[in-house]
Amino acid sequence: MRMTRASTEKSRSQQVIERRDFQLLLDALMAKGYRLIGPRARDGALVYDEIAAVADLPVGLTDEQERGTYRLKAGDPERLFGCGLGPHSWKKYLYPPELRLWQAQRQNGNMTIVPEPHAPERLALIGMRACEIQALAVLDKVLLGGAYVDRAYQAQREQVLVVAVNCGRAGKTCFCASMNSGPRASTGFDLALTEVLERDRHYFVVESGSKVGADVLSAVPTSPALEADLQKANAIIEQTAGQMGRSLDTHRLQEMLYASTESPVWDEVAARCLTCGNCTLVCPTCFCTTVEDYTDLTGETGSRVRRWDSCFTMDFSYIVGGHVRASARARYRQWMMHKLATWKDQFGTSGCVGCGRCITWCPVGIDITEEAQTIRAQNEAKQDTGTRRKKTS
Ligand code: SF4
Ligand code: SF4
Incomplete structure (x- = not known):
């Protein structure tokens, strides 16, 4: 098949990062002042924690999940994002398990309330899956969409940059396809990656979803995605959609x-x-x-x-x-x-x-x-x- 430079609007916004340059993406985010949070293997499970280097990711691991069962195991030795979801969700960074709301001090017989500053950090969330992006949208409605806005959530939410990863494999307990929330990240991200691992080449098709994402990408060596690259990335996501381990009939x-x-x-x-x-x-x-x-x-x-x-x-x-x-x-x-x-x-x-x-x-x-x-x-x-x-x- 003859390879052509992709010419549609959609393909123009997509680039390729070679695996050897992936660290430069992480470096570019850190240079812009983001603390990187991503998947790591710890205590036999995938958790979200601080990362700084590709080696911090669960390289070469995958998982096995079923009802009441979770195991990490060896997968494609080179793959960076071969694991599905672990027990952590990203909400712990925006809506922490424990948050001090205020303190009070007695001074000269009077009580003084000392409000908490809730200083947000610039966080780049690396490897967020489509269903998790949808979960953030759901939390946004709950915590920001009504009469009572959660100020701490709002302040942190504004400082978050999302680097999504389109799923290349569905777990046996996944049913995002039934809920229209995955496996493709279609909105709510700054950058979205699809990992393509071939015998002689390992690369990421990357789509910018915001100006901030495009700015980060401009600091990383990329090449325009060829139609063949886009087709491979699409095929991976479509195959994942057909592999869902569970389904939920949402009709009525x-x-x-x-x-x-x-x-x-x-x-x-x-x-x-x-x-x-x-x-x-x-x-x-x-x-x-x-x-x-x-x-x-x-x-x-x-x-x-x-x-x-x-x-x-x-x-x-x-x-x-x-x-x-x-x-x-x-x-x-x-x-x-x-x-x-x-x-x-x-x-x-x-x-x-x-x-x-x-x-x-x-x-x-x-x-x-x-x-x-x-x-x-x-x-x-x-x-x-x-x-x-x-x-x-
Ligand atoms: S995880 Fe939920 S459904 Fe399962 S036993 Fe605990 S409370 Fe019940
Ligand atoms: S499958 Fe649905 S209910 Fe269960 S943990 Fe995920 S979002 Fe919550």
């Missing part, structure tokens, strides 16, 4: 869940659920928090701290002398209903982006896609019975 899902509030499925899942809250802690969109106040022993200083909480804890639904959701049945139903149904009413989007983390990291392997399918099947069976009864009467 919200309506169906609302019709199933008393379904026996909630009892069945409650018999397995440990109410450990793992699913909420690994979820990139869960945002529930609690607030705790502390004082020192002298009572001279105090502070108020916000911490991640979970709708699976008993205390989370404690209101004026009672637990609103005292049973595991009520708590699992609340979580799943919120993700797939009530979130839409509240924020206009699904609360689930199909990342699959809650399936992988549930210690007893409860699978949100399977529970939704069971509810759908029961719902449809109920409707069939109703229709048959009508016909015979």
